[in-house]
Amino acid sequence: MKAKKSARVIAVLLSCMLLLTGCWDKIEIEDRLFVLAIGIDKTKETEKKTPEDRYTLSFVSPVVDQVKEGPGPAFKTYKTVNNTVIMSVSQLMERFSQKQFFGHTKAIFFGEDVMKDEELLKGVIDGVSRYPELHNSMYAYIVPSRAEDVFKVKPMFDKLLMPYITGITENSDYTSRILKLSLADMVIKLADQKGSVVIPEIIPDKDEVKMNGAGVIKEYKFIGYLGDQEVAVYNWLTDKAEGGNISVEYEDVSVAFRHFTFRRDIKLSKVEGGKIYLEYKMETEGSIEEYMMGKRILDDAVLKEVETEIEKRLEGESEKLVKKFQQEFRVDLIGARDYLSKHQPKLFKTIEKDYDKYFTDSIVINVNADVHIRRVGLIK
Amino acid sequence: MMIKNNDNVSPYQIAMIIIMSVISVGVFSIASDAADAAGTDGWLVIALAGALNILAVVIIVKLNSRFPGKTFAEYSQIVIGTILGKILTFLFAAYLLLVIAYVTRAFTEVIKIFLLFRTPTEVIMLSLILVCTYIVRGGVECIARINELIFPILFIPFFIVLFFGLPLMDFSNLLPVLQTPADKMLTAIPSLIFSFGGIELALFYIGFMKNPRKAYKPAIIAVLFITLFLVMVTVFCIATFGKNATTQFLWPLVNYIRAISLPGLFIERLDGVILSLWMLTVFTTIVSAYFIVSYSISKVVGTKEQKQYVLPLAIIIYYLALQPDSLAELYEWGAAIFPYAITSFLYAVPIILLLIAKLRKLGVR
Numbered sequence: 252m253k254a255k256k257s258a259r260v261i262a263v264l265l266s267c268m269l270l271l272t273g274c275w276d277k278i279e280i281e282d283r284l285f286v287l288a289i290g291i292d293k294t295k296e297t298e299k300k301t302p303e304d305r306y307t308l309s310f311v312s313p314v315v316d317q318v319k320e321g322p323g324p325a326f327k328t329y330k331t332v333n334n335t336v337i338m339s340v341s342q343l344m345e346r347f348s349q350k351q352f353f354g355h356t357k358a359i360f361f362g363e364d365v366m367k368d369e370e371l372l373k374g375v376i377d378g379v380s381r382y383p384e385l386h387n388s389m390y391a392y393i394v395p396s397r398a399e400d401v402f403k404v405k406p407m408f409d410k411l412l413m414p415y416i417t418g419i420t421e422n423s424d425y426t427s428r429i430l431k432l433s434l435a436d437m438v439i440k441l442a443d444q445k446g447s448v449v450i451p452e453i454i455p456d457k458d459e460v461k462m463n464g465a466g467v468i469k470e471y472k473f474i475g476y477l478g479d480q481e482v483a484v485y486n487w488l489t490d491k492a493e494g495g496n497i498s499v500e501y502e503d504v505s506v507a508f509r510h511f512t513f514r515r516d517i518k519l520s521k522v523e524g525g526k527i528y529l530e531y532k533m534e535t536e537g538s539i540e541e542y543m544m545g546k547r548i549l550d551d552a553v554l555k556e557v558e559t560e561i562e563k564r565l566e567g568e569s570e571k572l573v574k575k576f577q578q579e580f581r582v583d584l585i586g587a588r589d590y591l592s593k594h595q596p597k598l599f600k601t602i603e604k605d606y607d608k609y610f611t612d613s614i615v616i617n618v619n620a621d622v623h624i625r626r627v628g629l630i631k
Numbered sequence: 632m633m634i635k636n637n638d639n640v641s642p643y644q645i646a647m648i649i650i651m652s653v654i655s656v657g658v659f660s661i662a663s664d665a666a667d668a669a670g671t672d673g674w675l676v677i678a679l680a681g682a683l684n685i686l687a688v689v690i691i692v693k694l695n696s697r698f699p700g701k702t703f704a705e706y707s708q709i710v711i712g713t714i715l716g717k718i719l720t721f722l723f724a725a726y727l728l729l730v731i732a733y734v735t736r737a738f739t740e741v742i743k744i745f746l747l748f749r750t751p752t753e754v755i756m757l758s759l760i761l762v763c764t765y766i767v768r769g770g771v772e773c774i775a776r777i778n779e780l781i782f783p784i785l786f787i788p789f790f791i792v793l794f795f796g797l798p799l800m801d802f803s804n805l806l807p808v809l810q811t812p813a814d815k816m817l818t819a820i821p822s823l824i825f826s827f828g829g830i831e832l833a834l835f836y837i838g839f840m841k842n843p844r845k846a847y848k849p850a851i852i853a854v855l856f857i858t859l860f861l862v863m864v865t866v867f868c869i870a871t872f873g874k875n876a877t878t879q880f881l882w883p884l885v886n887y888i889r890a891i892s893l894p895g896l897f898i899e900r901l902d903g904v905i906l907s908l909w910m911l912t913v914f915t916t917i918v919s920a921y922f923i924v925s926y927s928i929s930k931v932v933g934t935k936e937q938k939q940y941v942l943p944l945a946i947i948i949y950y951l952a953l954q955p956d957s958l959a960e961l962y963e964w965g966a967a968i969f970p971y972a973i974t975s976f977l978y979a980v981p982i983i984l985l986l987i988a989k990l991r992k993l994g995v996r
Contacts (some may be wrong), residue, residue: 275749354900383744386900388892435890523702534866624642 284349286310286356287326287413290398291375294332294366304332305371308339309360309399310351310448311412325410328402338377338497349510357413359434360388360453362400366466366473373471385480387435390420391530392453393466393473400455407458416453419462427483427495427513430465443589446471447582449485487533488585490515496540499560504546508561508624510537517590520617522598527609529587529616535566538626549631558622564618573616577587583610640839643708644775646849646856648836649688651778651915652829653857656737661861664869666877668819672811673874674865681858683820684827685866688850691830694985695837695846697902697994702838704930710988717931717979721830726925726972727920728940728944730828732806732951733965735759740958745885746906756923756952763914764945768938771839774922781911788908788939792901796891799872821970826861828973829916830854832979833922852857921948 265502266361290309309330317325333339343351359379365371379385394401402412409415423429423630430451432440440448447561451466463479477485486492492513499506513535520528539557542548548557576585602609640648665673698706703723708716720726739755747755766777811819837846868883871890877883889902925944929937955961988994 275751275754276747387886387890438879439873439876442879443873593803593806598811 262610278352282349283352284312284347284587286312286351286353287411288358288360288402288416289356290330290360290362290394290401291336291365292362292397292399293368293371299331300332302333305334306336306339306375307332307399308336310343310400311402313411316481324405326412330401331401337377337382344596354383354386356389358392358415360392360394360401361450362398363393363395363466363473364372365621366393366468367449369471372468374440376438376471379434384584387433387438389434390417391434391437391450392416392430392448392462393450394455395455395466395476396455401453401460404455404460405458406460412517416460416462418478419460420451423486423491423493425494426620427486427492428463428479430482430486432490441471444582444584447510447584449477449584451482452476457612467580467582467584469580474580474582480568481572481575484568485585487515488531488569488572490586497561497564497565499557501557504543505541506539506548506557506560507541507556508622509540510535517586517594519591519595519598526613526615527591527598528615528617529590531569531616533569533618533620535565535620536543536623536625539624539628542627547631549627554624554627558624562620566618567624569618569620570616573618577611577616581607581611583607585616587614587616638771638839639841640771640836642840642845642849645833645836645840645846646777646853647778647782647920648775649830649833649850649853650856651782651912652832652919653827653853653916654860655734655829655913655916656741657826657828657861658861658864659741659866659884659921661823662865662882663880664826665819665865666869666874666883666944669811670874671869672809672816673819673869674805674862675809676816677823677826677865678858678859679816680823681854682821683788684830684858684977685854687853687981688833689829689847690981691833692837692843692846692850692980694981694988695834696843697985697988698838699843699995700838700841702836702926702930703834705838706988707984707996710984710991710993721931722799723976724924724931726968726976727832727924727927728947729951729968729972731917731920731924731948732911733961733969734916735948735950736955736961737958737965738763738900738910739952740886740961742906742910745902754948758951759910760945760948763917763921764941766918767925767941769963770937771836771922771926774918775839777837777918778915781915782817785908785911789793789905792888792891793802793863794903795893796828796867796871796887799887799890800867802870804870804873805842805866811981821974824973824977825965825969827854827857828977829920831973831976832919832923833926833980834976835926836919849956894905910960929990 288311292307292309294304294307307330311326311328314324316407329343331339331342333342338352351486361372361375367373380387402413406412406415415550420429420431423431430449432448432451437450438447447469450466451462452466454461463482463543465477465482465485467475467477483492483495488584494511495513497508497510499508514533516532518530518532520530522528529611539548548554573585576582583606587610661677662673665677669676698709702837704720707719710716735756738759739752743750743752743753766773833846833850837843840846864884868887869877872880872883873888880886885902885906888905889900891901893901921941921944925937925940928940929935955964
């Protein structure tokens with residue numbers, strides 16, 4: 252009896268092995284190729300292997316044994332050409348011994364060509380949101396030339412390219428002239444704003460990148476760029492600014508003002524004669540960083556006047572950019588639709604159908620800034 | 632049996648059984664369905680559906696307390712006659728069998744996409760069903776205990792993880808509130824009812840209680856908990872993604888968990904952890920329904936034990952789960968069958984039985 256029972260137990264344990272020994276999804280870490288960034292371009296005619304090829308994808312991966320200290324380059328780049336984005340990703344399996352792993356991908360670069368083509372851009376956005384191996388937390392950028400050029404940059408002070416680029420983007424907490432946009436945010440904004448979004452621009456150079464402007468996408472189509480300062484203004488208007496610098500002239504002397512917090516609120520002031528009047532209230536506080544030696548700024552009256560100067564600057568620049576969006580780009584990316592749909596749903600329902608027309612013609616935006624200078628630095 | 636088989640379910644266990652049977656794969660997609668049906672008011676529709684279900688569960692407890700010590704399979708034969716009662720019980724069992732197959736398949740699809748890409752579907756399904764079979768053979772006490780045991784294991788880590796996502800949220804995405812017309816909200820309720828399917832299992836499990844009257848409080852608390860949980864998940868998803876993006880996603884909750892990253896912690900991504908935990912709630916849902924199926928069959932056929940039906944049923948479940956060709960077909964089948972089945976077994980059948988029992992003055996008051 253006892254022998255029979257133990258035989259039974261052994262049989263059960265042995266049959267467990269049938270289930271426990273096979274692991275289909277095991278991938279050793281040496282077999283993983285960590286992809287740190289993806290660049291997407293429209294395929295050039297000369298690159299096409301078949302007429303259906305549409306995308307050129309570039310990838311960058313670290314060379315693990317060279318990262319810490321090594322004479323060779325710390326990262327390698329490679330590219331592939333295919334009809335769809337995800338096909339190109341799997342095409343890499345045919346060329347590398349390792350398997351691509353996208354869990355640590357930090358950035359995705361879109362070439363301007365892709366952004367100019369509605370069909371291509373829609374394909375990319377669908378592919379990257381559908382593909383389960385990609386994480387949406389990577390940052391998105393537009394490259395005015397081609398995305399693959401970014402990967403040719405050899406950064407001056409960093410060994411690796413990607414931490415360098417994402418590091419710059421993460422400085423957006425301290426300077427308002429840098430725009431930060433993750434792929435997840437981009438997908439959300441595209442859904443909310445009917446295919447329109449402002450995406451940070453990156454310009455590759457020989458040993459550095461510049462990241463000051465931004466590209467404007469309207470209905471899945473690239474329509475223009477914002478300049479350096481306009482990005483700061485865009486951050487103010489959309490309540491994305493945090494820290495940053497503003498310089499103004501006060502009595503022919505340049506004054507540098509640095510803000511640590513920045514808030515923007517929208518209010519509906521009135522609806523009159525078929526026009527909607529919105530008030531953008533901006534509130535910021537900070538300190539004076541630079542003035543003129545020998546002149547005294549620790550004086551309430553002077554500070555008040557400087558505050559007015561800064562307010563004028565904020566209001567002037569903001570209204571200029573609002574005008575640019577209303578008349579040049581003709582698309583609402585500055586939060587008016589967001590405000591109206593959330594806080595004035597009844598009003599919004601009446602204008603929802605051809606909102607773009609209302610935005611350009613009948614929405615009047617007034618900017619009202621309120622600056623507080625709290626500190627003046629270490630000297631009077 | 633080595634363990635004394637007293638086949639009793641405590642009021643606390645009733646609450647656990649209801650919670651763990653209702654919460655399963657539906658939670659992944661509920662935010663998307665809600666946002667689709669009523670936009671930013673989606674969570675309100677879920678709250679309304681929850682209120683409706685409190686009423687339903689009160690009726691179920693009322694019906695059961697007329698027949699203490701008897702489950703639906705037994706008292707339905709008393710109320711509407713042996714043959715009709717047996718047919719009703721059989722239909723109930725058939726519906727639950729479909730639920731099990733649906734849940735098994737839907738969960739396998741989620742696991743396949745996010746966790747085990749190359750493991751064959753059949754292996755994932757079979758291992759899930761076979762483990763469930765083992766538990767179900769243990770009887771009702773075993774099921775009550777497993778539900779009681781898994782509840783804290785699942786929900787404590789899950790709540791902690793959910794709150795790590797707070798920095799991602801923008802609660803202004805929930806505005807405007809109450810702008811959906813009332814008639815649209817009311818018509819949206821039925822489409823969300825499936826998320827509450829599983830409460831009807833109480834028709835059976837309350838029968839295993841010593842005093843069914845004690846089930847009012849735990850049953851209502853369980854439905855309240857489920858409603859709050861579903862509302863919370865929906866609010867979090869809509870606050871994070873906005874209503875437009877939420878409607879695009881197939882499983883917004885999975886997207887939400889994937890969006891959370893904890894830099895500096897030992898593990899940065901949590902989707903793997905949460906999905907493996909989630910397997911537990913799917914497991915309890917299947918187990919609770921599975922037992923009722925085998926129990927109903929034993930009552931319909933008229934045998935004392937239910938054990939011998941469990942293993943053959945596993946084959947049927949496996950076969951049914953493999954029937955839909957694709958996820959799209961699975962969802963179409965679900966939408967075609969479950970709203971009607973749930974409405975009849977959760978609302979219509981208890982109300983009709985209660986009325987007949989009252990008119991024929993059956994059972995205790």
